[in-house]
Structures are given as structure tokens and as C-alpha cells.
Amino acid sequence: MSATRFRVLPRNTQPHAASINWNQRFDKLFTIALFTIPGFSIFLTFLLIPITLTARYSLYEWKGFGDLTSENYAGLGNYQRLYEHDVFHQAVEHTFIIMGLSLLIQLPLALGLALLVGRGELPGRRFFRTLLFIPYVFSEVITALIWQYVYHPRNGLANYTFEKIIPGFESIPWLGEREYVLYAIFAVLTWKFFGFHMLLYMAGLQSIPKDLEEAARIDGAGEWNVLRFVTLPLMGSTIRLTVFLSILGSFQQFVIVNVMTNGGPFYASEVMGTYLYKFGIQRFNLGYGSAIAVVLFFTTLIFSILYQRFVMRAEQEIAR
Amino acid sequence: MKKKLAAILTLTFVVALLISSGVVSAQDKVTINWWHINTNTAERDFWDKVAQDYMAANPNIEIEITVLENEAFKTRLVTVMQANDPPDLFQSWGGGVLWEFARAGLLRNIAPELEANNSEWKNSFAAQAALDLFSLDGEYYGVPWTWGAVGIFYNKALFAEAGLDPENPPATWEEFLAAVQQLKDAGITPISVGELEKWPGHFWWVYLAIRLGGEEAFLNAYNREGAFTDEPFVQAGEYLNQLIELEPFQEGHLAMGYGDAAGMMGRGEAAMELMGQWSPGTQRFFCDCEGLGEDLGWFPFPDVPEGAGDAADVLGGGDGFAVGKNAPDETIDFLRYITSVDVQAAAADVWVVPVVKGAETAIADDPILMKIIEARNNAPYFQLYYDQFLPPAVGQTVNDAVEALFTRAASPEEAAALIEEAASFEMD
Structure with missing residues (x-):
């Protein structure tokens, strides 16, 4: 109830309020970013990127050195081999x-x-x-x-x-x-x-x-x-x-x-x-x-x- | 005030100049990164001395040595190779593993230096077969510095105790099996083997394959015109089973590493060991005693007359150094110094079986090493250990397949099929 009554007020001063709103939102985002970036960059470098890379390597018949080329692209061949390997x-x-x-x-x-x-x-x-x-x-x-x-x-x-x-x-x-x-x-x-x-x-x-x-x-x-x-x-x-x-x-x-x-x-x-x-x-x-x-x-x-x-x-x- | 400022500026300038000149002179100094695996004190000290002597003669060169234990070295080498950053000079056994690096463009071709002056350096090697293991398609990526043969070390005193003639060791497989039985009957453990590590056992099967199939069978299988399921490779398993049936190995050999097994030889607790040239030193090291001394003898792997191989064919290998792709030119000069007659002769005093002509005089008083050098130099067909010569995945499978024979978990046919499966996947 009270919320609806207040909503009238900002509408009158809309341009000004919007910019404040924008600033506040930006500040908020900035703060969030500031706090998450260190943690997230560690998460990214040591977890997400390696996992993605590993998933990519798994599609190649790759020795571990040299480039990944379309020649040694194996699709799901490695998975099939794994599935069939009795060891x-x-x-x-x-x-x-x-x-x-x-x-x-x-x-x-x-x-x-x-x-x-x-x-x-x-x-x-x-x-x-x-x-x-x-x-x-x-x-x-x-x-x-x-x-x-x-x-x-x-x-x-x-x-x-x-x-x-x-x-x-x-x-x-x-x-x-x-x-x-x-x-x-x-x-x-x-x-x-x-x-x-x-x-x-x-x-x-x-x-x-x-x-x-x-x-x-x-x-x-x-x-x-x-x-x-x-x-x-x-x-x-x-x-x-x-x-x-x-x-x-x-x-x-x-x-x-x-x-x-x-x-x-x-x-x-x-x-x-x-x-x-x-x-x-x-x-x-x-x-x-x-x-x-x-x-x-x-x-x-x-x-x-x-x-x-x-x-x-x-x-x-x-x-x- | 102005004077002060000027003074400070000048001082800053001078300091900057000093620092930068320092940087320049450091850049003039060439650094060689050298990885070796000789962790044993005497051997490590020897390499330290070689590096120091060389640096003293060439003050512009800085040699940085990294000593790694064998397994740690292999793991770390693969890591730096994947990072595309090989060391300048590093331990290598030649063969399949080295070729893998060469194909990926991670090594430096040293053929120009080897072949300079009418191949002066190249021809200085007595063990040409060994040198060839460091080459691929006419390019060379390294050189050997110690090279030998695998053969049977035996305890003469235990032979005599069992009523065998210590000066007349068995020459054929049949005689050998009989000798094993005779030792067993006398209550002596005939053979020690550290099968936990697998490669000591793989020597037995590979030597039998060499005797039974000769060079041709192996090359056929290797070039994929034949297969590892061909007759000689199955037979090798059958012959090995004849030996395994006699239960000649020490109790618990499947759970004992090479060090344990070598220690038993050194203490005289087993009569024979199929091993490479380094064995006497390792026996002494692991038995923590004087070793067998005069009682230790050596004979080549017994002949199998019905096989296609020559009795003088040799399985062996050794150590070399390979050159990484970013190595400065000075690395090659240093490598040449390592394989000079003087350094080789000095190294032979410590542990090395020299590979260059003229250095073997240093070990003329060691009958076992002289026999090994003779076997190595005169072999009509010299085969590097399979687990180094073949692509790593196939070599490791050979070790696993032979282990399966030792544990009686597979028949000779199954063992051969296991190897062929890996070979067809990796080499076809």
C-alpha cells in the first residue's frame, strides 16, 4: 500500500531520479565486480579454462606436444576407445x-x-x-x-x-x-x-x-x-x-x-x-x-x- | 639548489649506466641449461666437474645443471615439452621417445656439427649403432655417452656350489634351463628380477624374441609389414614360460623393485640377473656392501639355435644427451667436449662404458665391461630396449604384456596380441 503511494513521487522528477538510479546501479555493479573479480579470475584460470581445454584435447589424438590440427581430430574416438578398453x-x-x-x-x-x-x-x-x-x-x-x-x-x-x-x-x-x-x-x-x-x-x-x-x-x-x-x-x-x-x-x-x-x-x-x-x-x-x-x-x-x-x-x- | 638537482641527475644517470652495462655484460654470457639424471653422488660430482672445467676454459658460458631422479625427469620433461620449452641439453635414451620430440620440432638438428670436417666428430664414435638411435631421417638430435649391452651377470661362487662350471656358463637356452634347475636343486635362488618395475622382466621376453626372430622379424613388425603376433613373438612367450614354469625367480619378485633385486645379487642371495652394464655398481649400492667382486661374471644371453637370430645379436642401450630446439650454439660445443676422449676416459673411471674410440683403455682392467663393449661393438644386430625404441605407448604395453606372462595372467598368444593391439593403433 505505502509502496504504491511513494511511486508517484519519483515520476515527477524522473530524469534526475533516473540518473541517480543509474549511478547507484553502476556503483552497485562496480562494487559487486570489485568483490567478485579476484575470486572469479582464480576460478576461471584454475578451473573453468583448464576444464574447457581438457574437454577440447579429449577430442584429439594428441601426444601432448605440437599443435592441435584437423588431421589428428578424432571426434569421440577417444571416448569410444575408453568405453571398449577392458583395462x-x-x-x-x-x-x-x-x-x-x-x-x-x-x-x-x-x-x-x-x-x-x-x-x-x-x-x-x-x-x-x-x-x-x-x-x-x-x-x-x-x-x-x-x-x-x-x-x-x-x-x-x-x-x-x-x-x-x-x-x-x-x-x-x-x-x-x-x-x-x-x-x-x-x-x-x-x-x-x-x-x-x-x-x-x-x-x-x-x-x-x-x-x-x-x-x-x-x-x-x-x-x-x-x-x-x-x-x-x-x-x-x-x-x-x-x-x-x-x-x-x-x-x-x-x-x-x-x-x-x-x-x-x-x-x-x-x-x-x-x-x-x-x-x-x-x-x-x-x-x-x-x-x-x-x-x-x-x-x-x-x-x-x-x-x-x-x-x-x-x-x-x-x-x- | 640547481647544483644539487644537477648532482642528483648525474648520479642517477651514472647509476643507470652502471646497471645497464651490467645487464649488457650478463646478456653476453651464454647460459646452457643441462638436465641429467645421475643422482648418485660420484656421478653427479663428475658432471659438476666437467661443467666447471668447461666454464673455466670458456668464461663466457654459464652451465646451469638440474639433476633429477629418473621418473621425476621423465614427468618433468614431458611438461616442459608440452610448454614448448625444452632444456638446452638433456638426458635421452634415443629411439621412439626422442623421435616423438623430433617430429614435434622440439629438438635441434646437430648433423651439421657432427658431419663437419669429414664427419670427424661422427666417426669418433665406436658405437655407431648407438649414435644412429639419436637420428631420424638423416638429422641428428643428440649423441650417446655411455652404451652397453644387456647380458647375464652371475655369481661364480654359487655356480660352483651347485656343481656348475663357473668358467663355462651355459651357451644355449637348453643348457641355461638345465643350469637353472641345477641351481634350484642345490637350494639356490637361480634368478633375481625386480618385476614390480616391469622393465627388468621385459629384457627376458625381448631377448628371446631377438634370438627367435632376429632383426627381420622385428623390423617387419616395426614397419608394419608383419605384426607382433607373428610366430617369433608368440614363441618368445612360450620359451619364457618354460623358464617361468621352473619358478627360478626369488620369492615375491612381482612385488620387488629393481633396487631390491640388485641388492640380492650383491649379497649373493641369487645366482643370476639379466641386466645392463650398470649392474655391478647398482648391486654394490643396494646391497650396501662390497658386492661380489671377483665372483661376479658375465655371459651373453644364451643362444636359441632353432631361432632365426644370431647368437651375437645384442639387446642394449645406454644414455645420451639430446639438444633442445632453443639451445645456443655453445651447447653443441659443450656436448662435443663431453664426448671427447679425455672426458670419456675420465668418466669410464667412475661408471661410464665409453662410446668413443680410444677411451676404452680406461676400463681395460675390467673384464666384465670389456666383454660388454666387445658384444656391443660386434653385434650384427643391435636392438635398443623395446620400451625406449618403440613409441612410448607400445613400449609400455610390451612391459605390461611381459608382466602378464610373469603373473601367468595371459598366454603367450594373448601377450603378443596385447602388444599388437597397441602397435596397430599407434603405428599403422
Whole structure:
């Protein structure tokens, strides 16, 4: 109502008001530009432009040097090759195995440990909290090198330990057997990353009001039921976040696999990251490598969008 | 006031002049960027000394050395090549990888300098086959500075222990298999191989392909008149399987790198190793001990009499330096200095198997290196390592295919088909 009444006033002084309006709008735009340009230029240089270039390279049979010419334009040929390459299928399969195992083993383990050391009265929990978090502090390369010694077929710690514990144990070349290698690597990934998830869970636990659990206990719920019906549902948002990070991490895994086995023996531990490096970069097929990168990019992008939209969104709705 | 201003102006002028003259003299100085991969202390120090000696004799030249570890070097080289900015002088093994750079116009042709004065520099090389690996279509892009042959290093003491004659190593594949069995029966690990890195294993398959098919089979497949699925390449897998069936390799060889495997040789934990000329030094380095000394022997890869190849055909390779497209003229002069008899002889004292005539006297007291040089110089057919000679994608596939044989994940036919698939895509 009042808005309509005021609208009369500017109409009388229209030319003047318009120019002010213009100036104000310009000022506003200028301010917006001033604040966004630094961020946007970084976004552009380090994200948009490289992604666009990669997408362009992926259409060429390109060695990585020399110009892109119409001669080596391959259309979607690189994508077709990728689709047909059985090593790529294996790499995708291994990526999903690692992902599945992470969700089924690594996260529950982290959650369990978080419940043990994140709160409660367990003696020495501060010490254990620190100890369990240490593996995450190491860089991935160092982790891989340490575990190479642990898995060493001749004098590695793993074989030595098993030989002492289990009589008649025959030493296993953990990284040299095609059947075991992926699981051996998964053990390393778990060792390295559960501390990170544990930390997130501990933070989640601390945000749960104690009264809710107390109330459940007073109502006669056992510890298991308190956990099942009070604690875990309240941890929902944290769990969804760790699932998200864990899946993205599986898509991106490269360093540990590359250092420990280089994808071998004979592609048995190849994941999407090492496949890209091996078939794209090491073999001087940057065009093909770009196609792999584009596929990897869209897989993670689509996954992220869907996950944010359906899983994370659901959570916001619940909160409302 | 005016005087002061004048003084300030003059001072500014003088300073500016001094600075600019400084810039000019810096520009007069030619800088050569040199990348090598000899991270080993003795070898690195040797190159430092070579550069310093050269700079002392040529004060207008500044040599900037970048030392990179092998794998880091390969990665970084590809990056600068993509950026169209190659180093002036850099490590190269010749062959397919170098030719790839040459075709992209990233290298400098040094044929005019090599062929000047009646090809004086060119003819100074004893290993012409090696030099040719740095050339494409009559142009030269670099030169070798150490070159050798792959052969079998063996532990004479372990041979004697197993009842084999240490002075009379096996000469044919059949004798070789028998010797492996005899070593195994004596409880000795016959062969150490670092198959985690794949290239040590690829020597076995490639040497068998050379013995079985000779130069002709390889050239046919390489020129795409034949294929890598041709008989000799499948047979190479079958012969290799005969060896693999005997389980001659150290336990866990699929998960052990070359360093680990070399250390075992050095400590006398395995009897044989199929390896290149650098092996004795690497064995000492990784066993962290004195090495085998007098007990270490060398013999050429066993003959396969039924094969088309000559028993004297050699698989080998070495190191060279290639010249980047933006290299100043002085780079080539420096490269020539590196391959002069004096520098080569001095380098031979440290680790190099010299490539120029007259420098081999420096290693006359080393029977193993002398045998290697003889094999290298007299080979009717000298084949560079496949993983360097072939286009990178094919070379890497050879390594993968041989690994498949080692892990028994593929049959000889499948392994050959895997290589042919990559070759037909890259080379047809």
C-alpha cells in the first residue's frame, strides 16, 4: 500500500531520479565486480579454462606436444576407445570395490572408534584419540612407502608377524599376488583415512545434546537402543558427509596405489586415477588422457550434484 | 639548489649506466641449461666437474645443471615439452621417445656439427649403432655417452656350489634351463628380477624374441609389414614360460623393485640377473656392501639355435644427451667436449662404458665391461630396449604384456596380441 503511494513521487522528477538510479546501479555493479573479480579470475584460470581445454584435447589424438590440427581430430574416438578398453573396465570395477569396502568397513570402524574415544569415560581415551589420528597426518607418499616395507615379500613386517603368530604360515607376497593386492591396498587406505572420519564423527558426537540420551535412558532404553534410536539418527548429517567424502576419495585415489604397485601386477590394482596416469600421461596420449579426465570429472560432478540434491537436501528438510 | 638537482641527475644517470652495462655484460654470457639424471653422488660430482672445467676454459658460458631422479625427469620433461620449452641439453635414451620430440620440432638438428670436417666428430664414435638411435631421417638430435649391452651377470661362487662350471656358463637356452634347475636343486635362488618395475622382466621376453626372430622379424613388425603376433613373438612367450614354469625367480619378485633385486645379487642371495652394464655398481649400492667382486661374471644371453637370430645379436642401450630446439650454439660445443676422449676416459673411471674410440683403455682392467663393449661393438644386430625404441605407448604395453606372462595372467598368444593391439593403433 505505502509502496504504491511513494511511486508517484519519483515520476515527477524522473530524469534526475533516473540518473541517480543509474549511478547507484553502476556503483552497485562496480562494487559487486570489485568483490567478485579476484575470486572469479582464480576460478576461471584454475578451473573453468583448464576444464574447457581438457574437454577440447579429449577430442584429439594428441601426444601432448605440437599443435592441435584437423588431421589428428578424432571426434569421440577417444571416448569410444575408453568405453571398449577392458583395462578401464577393471579400473572402474576396482574403484567401486574400494568404494564399497570403504563404506562397509572403513566408516563403521571409524564410527565405532569415535564412540569409544570421542566421549565417555574410557581411561586413556585422549591418548588413543591422538594415536588413532596419527596415520592421517602422514602424507600419502610416506604412508605408501611405510606400507611397502610392511608388505615386503622377503623381510616385511606383515609376513614376519604372521609367521610368529601362526605356526607354519607361508609368507605371502602381498603386493605381488593378483588376488590379494587390491585388498592389501584397501587395508592401507583404511589405516590412512579412518582417523579423518573418526575426527568428523567425534565432532558430530559432541554436538548431540546429552539430555536427549539421558531422557532415553530414564525412559528405560538400554545402551544399544540409545545408540540405535537417539545417537545415530542425530549423527545423520555427519554420516552423510563422511559417506560423501569417502565416495569422492575413492574416485580420486591415486598416490598410494601408484607408489605401492603402479597399478600392477598386470592391472590387478589399477584404479581410475592410475589408469589415467598410465594410459594418458606415461604413454604420451594426452588426448586420450583428457578423455579419461573428462569422464572422471563428469562422474564425480554428477554424483556430487545428485548427492547434494537428494541426500543432503533430505537432511535439510528433516531439520525443517 | 640547481647544483644539487644537477648532482642528483648525474648520479642517477651514472647509476643507470652502471646497471645497464651490467645487464649488457650478463646478456653476453651464454647460459646452457643441462638436465641429467645421475643422482648418485660420484656421478653427479663428475658432471659438476666437467661443467666447471668447461666454464673455466670458456668464461663466457654459464652451465646451469638440474639433476633429477629418473621418473621425476621423465614427468618433468614431458611438461616442459608440452610448454614448448625444452632444456638446452638433456638426458635421452634415443629411439621412439626422442623421435616423438623430433617430429614435434622440439629438438635441434646437430648433423651439421657432427658431419663437419669429414664427419670427424661422427666417426669418433665406436658405437655407431648407438649414435644412429639419436637420428631420424638423416638429422641428428643428440649423441650417446655411455652404451652397453644387456647380458647375464652371475655369481661364480654359487655356480660352483651347485656343481656348475663357473668358467663355462651355459651357451644355449637348453643348457641355461638345465643350469637353472641345477641351481634350484642345490637350494639356490637361480634368478633375481625386480618385476614390480616391469622393465627388468621385459629384457627376458625381448631377448628371446631377438634370438627367435632376429632383426627381420622385428623390423617387419616395426614397419608394419608383419605384426607382433607373428610366430617369433608368440614363441618368445612360450620359451619364457618354460623358464617361468621352473619358478627360478626369488620369492615375491612381482612385488620387488629393481633396487631390491640388485641388492640380492650383491649379497649373493641369487645366482643370476639379466641386466645392463650398470649392474655391478647398482648391486654394490643396494646391497650396501662390497658386492661380489671377483665372483661376479658375465655371459651373453644364451643362444636359441632353432631361432632365426644370431647368437651375437645384442639387446642394449645406454644414455645420451639430446639438444633442445632453443639451445645456443655453445651447447653443441659443450656436448662435443663431453664426448671427447679425455672426458670419456675420465668418466669410464667412475661408471661410464665409453662410446668413443680410444677411451676404452680406461676400463681395460675390467673384464666384465670389456666383454660388454666387445658384444656391443660386434653385434650384427643391435636392438635398443623395446620400451625406449618403440613409441612410448607400445613400449609400455610390451612391459605390461611381459608382466602378464610373469603373473601367468595371459598366454603367450594373448601377450603378443596385447602388444599388437597397441602397435596397430599407434603405428599403422
